[in-house]
Amino acid sequence: MQSVTYRLDQSPVTPFQYQQDVEKYAGNIECSECEASAWFVRSSVSGGRERVACFAAHHQDGCQIKTVVLVVDDEGVEPDEGTDTTRINVDLDKRKPQEILVPEPKERQPVDSPWGVLQRKYANAADYPINKSLRQILSCLIKNPDYPEDDVSIRITTDGGRVALEGEVRKLLSHQRQLAGIELGTVRLFWGLVTNVNRKDGEVWLNCGDYRTEPSLLVRDENLEEEMLKAFRLKSLDELEGAYFLVMGWLAGSERKPIINFGFAKYIAFVKYRVKHDEEA
Ligand SMILES: [Zn+2]
Secondary structure, three states: OOOEEEOOOOOEEOHHHHHHOHHHHOOOEEOOOOOOEEEEEOOEEEOOEEEOOEEEEOOOOOOOOOOOEEEEOOOOOOOOOOOOOOEEEEEOOOOOHHHHOOOOOOOOOOOOOHHHHOOOOEOOHHHOOEEOOHHHHHHHHHHOOOOOOOOOEEEEEEOOOEEEEEEEHHHHEEEOOOOOOOOOOOEEEEEEEOOEEEEEOOEEEEEOOOOOOOOEEEEOOHHHHHHHHHHOOOOOHHHHOOOEEEEEEEEEEOOOOEEEEOOOHHHEEEEOEEEEOOOOO
16 A cells, blocks of 8 residues: 555655654554555565555455565464364464574563462373464464454463463453453563564563554563574564564553563564565465
């Protein structure tokens, strides 16, 4: 798209205007037809061709403005480990081979983390026969935001089988727009869309819309940033603009400005997109 709508006054915005005032527009632009959240795509050069800057969005079905085709980056890297049942196990230590090679800092504990008070409880593998990754669950949510449709339970284990979260998915999972009334500090699952990335005082904010009033994921220090760059093979966290996320974390901030915190890169999954160019078959 070469034009989107600024949500606050419904005025049109071009890529040029956006770059003149990123702080004003980031997280506050949408498709002028279907009103899907949009994000800015920088100009680039690839294969000797220059790509002009534009906007992209995950358009609603039937939207006529779908000018940029998005394809999932990195799809199919994980095998599907069986059909869905009512009990899903997510083992955060079980990751793709290339990610297992990433050394993880051993000493570091999340600051002010609610994990410290968790009782050590270890999982019995037989209780939850179906293994899924956070990313597989996220892929299901993107296709069907009401996933899972019945009272499916989930158990998330980490650190050699310690149970980090267990219960009905419906009670533990919230979309970024459904955070009202959630107790601050409670560990649960959150999902949504990163529209823009901002840096301030050594922290990186993955904003899910207007940074003043909509939720942000906080990458609280360079260690976590570095860990994420390795785990998701990114050159910069800016590449997460337009990516969906699913994270096991806890809420901080306020009702007006929710902040989603998480401890380690393995607690979050992304489905990332890239713009598909015409000459790609
Ligand atoms: Zn649209």
